[in-house]
Amino acid sequence: MDELVVSTEVYADPEDVYAFLLDFPRYANYSEYLREVRTLEGEGGPDTRYALTFAWWKITYTAHSRVTGVEPPERIDWEITKDIDAGGCWRVTPGESEADPDLDAVASDSEANADQTDHPCEVALEVEFDPGSASSDALDLPTLVSFDWVLKKAIPLIRGEAERVVERAVRDLEDSTRDVDLEVYVDSARI
Structure with a gap:
């Protein structure tokens, strides 16, 4: 399995970050290649299913995904359900608060919530995939274009897409245009 973490x-x-990320149809606003996310079933929790339509070069492909688990407000797990593992x-x-714990205990709810945004939390997109599991029947390719060629060209785009999605989502969450510093971990020779 290849792995990428941004x-x-x-x-x-x-809690706001979690709710924001649970809104999968919003992701089309942040991606260069994701054109649309349609909810097929569910309301964002486990077993919610989506159709994600990607377009790149002369290829359009609809991936199907499913939310496999949630741990509010810390984790949203998902999987692609056809054509690739x-x-x-x-x-x-x-984030870690540097405030005095005794003062936090007596702070009102609104003060505590205001203080929490002064300390950043971390958001991470983690992706694992096996390019060898990709189904060549999934795409209707132009004549003389091989599936292997498409994979070789498309896989390196995954990193840029993941970075773009995280960066743009953070800007919307903060309602800012600041430069977003990303940490990227890659365990793959292909991306």
């Missing part, structure tokens, strides 16, 4: 800090309440998760890790 993470960064976001100045927002972890792939899945991953969104992970939200609350």
